[in-house]
Amino acid sequence: MEKQVRACAVISGRVQGVFFRMETQRAAERFGVFGWVRNRPDSTVEAVFEGEQQAVDAVLQWCKEGPNLAVVKNVEVNWQDYSGEFERFDITY
Numbered sequence: 001m002e003k004q005v006r007a008c009a010v011i012s013g014r015v016q017g018v019f020f021r022m023e024t025q026r027a028a029e030r031f032g033v034f035g036w037v038r039n040r041p042d043s044t045v046e047a048v049f050e051g052e053q054q055a056v057d058a059v060l061q062w063c064k065e066g067p068n069l070a071v072v073k074n075v076e077v078n079w080q081d082y083s084g085e086f087e088r089f090d091i092t093y
Contacts (some may be wrong), residue, residue, distance in 0.1 A: 002050050002052040004082040006035075009043045011063050013073035021091045023067040024059075031055040034086035038093060050086055 011020070016039050024037045024047060033051035040046050047063070049056045066072045 002054060002056065004086070005053045005056050006050045006080045006082045007056050007060060008078045008080060009047045009049065009060060009063060010040075010076045011047070011074070012043075012076075013066075013071060014069075014071040015045045015066060016043055019067050019086065020067035020070055023038070024063065025091055027062045028059050031058045033059050034089050036086070036090045036092045038091065042055050050082060050084070063072040075087075 021037045021039065024045070028035065028037075028049060031051070033049045034057050035048040035050050037045060037047040049059050060075065061076060062076050064072055
């Protein structure tokens, strides 16, 4: 089994109002990653991803492009200790 990791990401650019959260959830589910995604008041999107290193890396790579209408300027990633607290990937508010 590959190493389990946790990444907290803040995505900036035109990332709200472009289905970013919904498409992030789809990408996370496709790669088998758990956690959550939400909009922040400063017009960025924040997400926590947990899973196998390769899967989390794949979702983070997807976040650099985002859905068709998004214009991603930056993805800031903070690696933390894996917790295993999630059973699925949710959109939170």
